[in-house]
Amino acid sequence: MVIYKKLSPFYNLALFYFIVSFLLRIVLFFHPITQSSFSILESLKIFSLGLISDFFVFIIASVFLWLYLIFISNSKYNKPSGYIILGFLAALFIYVASGKSILDEYGGALPRIVLIFIGIKMALFSLLLFLPTLRDEIRYWLFAFVMFLYVLLILQNGLSEYFFWNEFGVKYNFIAVNYLIYTNEVIGNIMQSYPVIPIFSGLFLVTGIVTYFILKGSKKYIDEIPTFNEKIKISGIYIVLFLISLVAIPAFAKTENSKNVFVNELQANGLYKFYLAFQNNKLDYFKFYKTLPSEKAYSLLKQQFPAISGENTHRIISSDSLENHKNVVLITIESYSAEFMKMYGNKQNITPFLDSLAQKSVQFTNLYAAGNRTVRGLEAVTLCLPPTAGESVVKREDNKNKFSTGSIFKDKGYNVKFMYGGDAFFDNMQDFYSGNGYEIIDKSSFTPEEITFSNVWGVCDEDMYNKAIKVMNTEAKENKPFFNHIMTVSNHRPFTYPNNKIDIPGDIKSRDGGVKYTDYALRKFFAMASKQPWFKNTMFVIVADHCASSAGKTQLPLDKYRIPAFIYNTDLKPTKYNQLMSQIDLMPTLFGLLHFSYESKFFGQDVLKPDYKPRAFIATYQDLGLIKDNILTILSPKQQVRQFQLNLETKEGVAPEYQIDYNEKCMKTERTDLVNETISFYQTASDMLKKKKYQK
Template structure:
């Protein structure tokens, strides 16, 4: 009997070896992450619980890989086919082990950049190998070489071991009957490992979210799992934010359109429930040209008057000549999220930005579309390749008539991994504005900078470096500010200055990280509206990126139908809403004054008080009324409601 059991277990030796070796390897990597982030881990969770939960999470991913050969086993547990199954299982587990290792060796660089394990961004950026490889080579060269070398060695070792293992297993006698009896036991343990709980629903990433530090929560998992879960979630993107509440679509729409600045508006289109007519606060005979300069990763971190570093003297100088936003907050942490908020006024969500989603490539509102209907020429200028992040497709499908990207720049002063320098970009912008000045049509231009993007490449001898070596974020920001200052010095001396309205705003801050559910200080960004007849003013109330489009249209003298939910801050009849919303991973933040409410995917609401001077987020015991919670949930759910119903658009009849 003992001999039969021993012979029966022969079939499952590859399974046992894979499970044990994978658990050991993943645990060693997790120990390495623990060493790298000891303070944050200890502050967030008991280390023993950290490692035990990690093993539990690893068993989920290992179980999925193990399940494939086990489900094939009943079809192969016969004398003539058993060797074929053994060969397949050894090769399968070897490939899975190599993949587990590759993802883990890739993780430290991703953690350093994004403060989380590999997620959707990991495979999205694989679509842009030129930019990604340049960034890795210039910014993470040592780790790239180490990762490729280590992965190669592991693949070779695993391949050699798998050949030897298959040869040894082929020489062993197998008891097929006993293997049939052992299979249900192995399958049960595998399924239990995958579910990781006896509760009604199996475990998911939220199950392991045991602290308020999202990065630590991600370390409990493994990178194969976080990446696979991101891929799985793609099919749920159109309803990604419905997890934050139980409101009906009608309740969501009724709540978000009842805001003070919208309650008196008329919403005439049943199928486009947020579309309303916004009358411009500034009445003009001829509307102003509008220029948006979207600054890559230039957060409040780098603006001294906003509590940051003294590396943006030109922004400090220019802020006294227009509307300066002291408490402006980005909606997200990626460029496409900033584009979505600034250009479309769309609310943030857990899904990919609408710049990338399939159902928003046409018939989706942008300020360009609104202005094009008013007779404006519309243009996008970018120093890199405009196909990156799907920008070209989104823009051309939604109101932009002309796109200028890297191929259009002849003899640029400098070209880096992400395209031409900011000076080249803004020189092109200046030339285009001069050219358009002679036209009878007003113009709208979006210019998107890129010099302040890792690996932080910019021309030599343009600035006095803040630090050494040259290619650091502080030096890149200082260069971006230098290029911006040069542009405005020329613009103010040009004929187009008096009839052009400029918005300078960051898409997001750089490297958004922190051990809070939503690290508010890393969402704080500078914003400035100047030009034309704009008088200096300080906007000190909490403002969101979604408020910029309505305000720009109004200041430029453009009255139009819009679906936007942001506030026209130039309207004197409505007090500022004093709120901002932001998405950080799976957490949705709503900042009202200095009170932050965070909604999480488990249906809970978390309250904090934000201390702006110290940039600390402190737990708050202040409870919100049901009406206020419903308001926050409605805004959190609105992106999914509007996207799913194809409702964020102004019908062409208007």
């Protein structure tokens, strides 16, 4: 048989993919939201270069089809190879089913998914091994299923691109990536917004019909399975095209350079745009959110910072007291909600040490996390600016040489370090902190003797604190103050930690256990630190990175953003600060307590100053919120603005300053001043990052 006939599964699917992509471009070309006219040259560019891009993207996307096809054979079912392969699959199944595999360290549904996959693979292999007379028929239906799945995915992607364009007028961007993260909300929205049953019924019907015709033209591949030499030729052709595609796809993406945005979007391949969304991690505020004229936005910002001038936040912070260069240890605690603490109403006594330490500290009882992921918390305490749309600055390409808390300390002669018990490459922390002048201490810095317990996230908090004490003892001998930012890891799924430390065993994997062990490790850290000569000369700043959960009944549920925060030093008088504040205000407030004078670009403010105006920022990847005057204002893509009146729902037995539950009632009458103020904050922060005005 001629070799091209052996490639029939590829080119039949490719032809179908090109037809779907072409029809999709036609539909989007004439869609009402595509408010543009195109010249003949622009039209040719859209359809010709778009088709070429589709070809190369299909090559990459068909890698799983290639792997499936080249492993189709009869020889692997011969004795003894067939029994060896089946034995290996059975052993792998038992290993994963034991509950002690490496997959169980990740928790969640991953072990179950892998177990199901291996189980199905083992069952199908057994059928093909022990029922040789039915092997051809079983293989045909497996082949049909694979082709059905590819056809379904092609059609599903076409529909998704259409609905996404219908919403936003662009191909996939970071909002599409975000949709994968907030699966429950997205599925609920789809169920309520579209006639799902008719759509999917039609989708499966069309998929079945198309698969039938593709099978007719492709089944010769399994009727006459290619020889080993033919598979080598097929693989050679595919690998060459695959490598060319890796170069060609980004090259053709660079031709999307028209001044007409719709030309670029229609020419682009949606799947590649989706991939780029993962890489770029940001939403263009000015394209998707409500804006003000730049002059007005900065004019409103000046009302918050009277000392600024022009389109920036640069100002001089002056103190009338002598600067106090105490050491500073900032501890950001993983997933630590206010509701875990006794003062906020928790009755389980899972944070006894932090409950007691808070009473000896400067407490900030009404503080809100900027976001719902670790990188947002790190961004908030490091850069002290509102959470801009899309991914955190920590994970963006342009994340270096920013104006940061670390740069302030460096200017004051401090040693500056970021300490993390896991691999700092995770979430781009290594790139971000090293790019902003921090020295990194992470798991790779530990000797084997320094690690008593670790899981997938890194060493346990006790090991991290033991290491931190060693590092700080060394630093204290250098006659320079130190600033060390420690990020904890133990209060994270799978919630495993050393046994026999607390009354909740570490192998139970419970959230309460993770919280209680985190508290226990902090108590041990403070017990060790209190014996060191540098202890009394050190300010300890303790704050959560974000809450344990962000899901709620509303877009931005306030109770899911309330976090504990306090500053401890033996010389500080224990007090409570009960005014509304943001996570981005914590470090500027610390600088005030140290009487630092410095040039600032921070959006965060010293909340202890008399001119501070209470407000807080909370956000997801796409919803940007401002809390002020008991009103929550939310900016969303498509220039949407919503406002909610916040009504406190009092919890019995909890002091007023620790109440965290609010009913969010949608407002019918807009508070325009708060809308403009919200826009001002987020627009100017986005503008400064985009124009590189937030550099050191």
